[in-house]
Amino acid sequence: MSQFAIGIDIGGTNTKFGVVDRNGHILVQDRMLTNEHETVQEFIEDLHKKLDPMIKDAGGTDKFVGIGMGAPNGNFYTGSIDYAPNLKWKGIIPLASMINERFGLPAKLTNDANAAAVGEMMYGCARGMKHFIVITLGTGVGSGIVIDGKIVLGHDGFAGELGHTIIRPGGRLHKGTGAKGSLEAYASATGVRETALELLTRYPEEESLLRNYSINELTSQTVYECAIKGDKIANEIFEFTGEILGEALANFVMFSSPEAIILFGGLTKAGDLIMNPTRQAMEANLIQVFKNKVKLLFSDLKEADAAILGASALVW
């Protein structure tokens, strides 16, 4: 009997993977950089090199039920990644069949944020919930929507691209999509960095600890460190980001009326600094029937775990 599954989470920056048993324990895991592989073939080769010893240690492919994967724009119906703005590999990538061929195991693919939502539903703070939305705040902004206990896939499998909804019409350009004012242009890691640069440029006279960092070091982590030291611009970055995120969340609530919205990923490390303005803006933009009803939560799963567990759950 197959005892194990492989879960692979492909993010814009990191790819995390591991071997999972039927009880949701991750026996072994590792990670690698996603975009250092120019082609998807190189990526799969490297992944195989790293996973093969793990598979052998667990008793060989016979012990595995299959490989579950989450990836940006991953499509559960077709098993392909289609036009992912945050990945180097362009066009339509038939990832599930390529992985199946290379590993000799059944492979299933879904949106990375859908995989995270499955992880939350099975092992995280959405246990027992039938209606919730997971928003992943990482390199990009992704979403996994659950209605009546099921992931919303939509007509073609691409539902749940809430990071690309327009929240500031005519606003900041998203370099990957060409859209102006999408949520992802503000609430992603790149978005936070851009907000930092905008504010530092707008207030050239304002002293800020952020001026001591290189542009690449301007992450939600460093902004957080400056903000808790009382840095005015750093605090304003979270206020601004939370305001936009909260407005977007209000729109999502008025679509599917979830019990909870679960925030996941890098930005959540800022804790109350991001939670408070987000909650305030969300509530301010809800009509009466939704006010003070929706739980706004941070995921309590470790980031790598949730994604690997969720992805692996696709093949059980």
Next chain:
Amino acid sequence: MSQFAIGIDIGGTNTKFGVVDRNGHILVQDRMLTNEHETVQEFIEDLHKKLDPMIKDAGGTDKFVGIGMGAPNGNFYTGSIDYAPNLKWKGIIPLASMINERFGLPAKLTNDANAAAVGEMMYGCARGMKHFIVITLGTGVGSGIVIDGKIVLGHDGFAGELGHTIIRPGGRLHKGTGAKGSLEAYASATGVRETALELLTRYPEEESLLRNYSINELTSQTVYECAIKGDKIANEIFEFTGEILGEALANFVMFSSPEAIILFGGLTKAGDLIMNPTRQAMEANLIQVFKNKVKLLFSDLKEADAAILGASALVW
């Protein structure tokens, strides 16, 4: 055996009702003004006065399975109307139980736009579709969302309030909700009138046929009549409304990836004048995976019919 159902559609302006048989034929129908009744008790009394002869003509209450109703903010789970911004009756109205008591028939209630969506699914252009969204463009802007063949009700039964999503942050005030920049503030009958007044004020030198109408006469119908005569401001009203509506639709597509969006209600009488800018703005705001996929349709059901049929379908 019960052969008939009553369908009641309560809108911000009109209440439409009729007797429907199992094959979806409306045997008899009528309408009355919703907001001329100061209290919901008076409303129910008047409704009873008009429906009672219809029930008797059909053979009495024994022949009826029940009463299905659609209303703004109608909640399927609780049977009540909660805080409807477009109705005079404030607070929480336990309409289903009040109707049940007055008529002596089982009564079910849902969102008016959900009822319209059920009507489209059973008798309209959404027949055979599992994933679609109906947007009702009337006194207000409502929505009925269908995913996997089921109306999305959400955690508490209030899902699908897309007219209240914010599409122009900080924009036009919605007098009913206090929100700024919600879709309903632009794409409703009131919204179109307000756009007309704004444009007529902005271009005082520009001649326009619209200047011959009183404010109350400025409806999407009169704007349409002026627009087809080549009136510049009238045409700009539809361009502007379509641009905002299309942007909002793009956001909805990126949530649930429907096969189709069906537009319903007064504004659709403008035909291509509203369809073209709406479609263009929707497509322009979609990311690659969604482009040129979603059918944007006008309902082909008669307005009163769809709502009555959909409402009646709740009790079969």
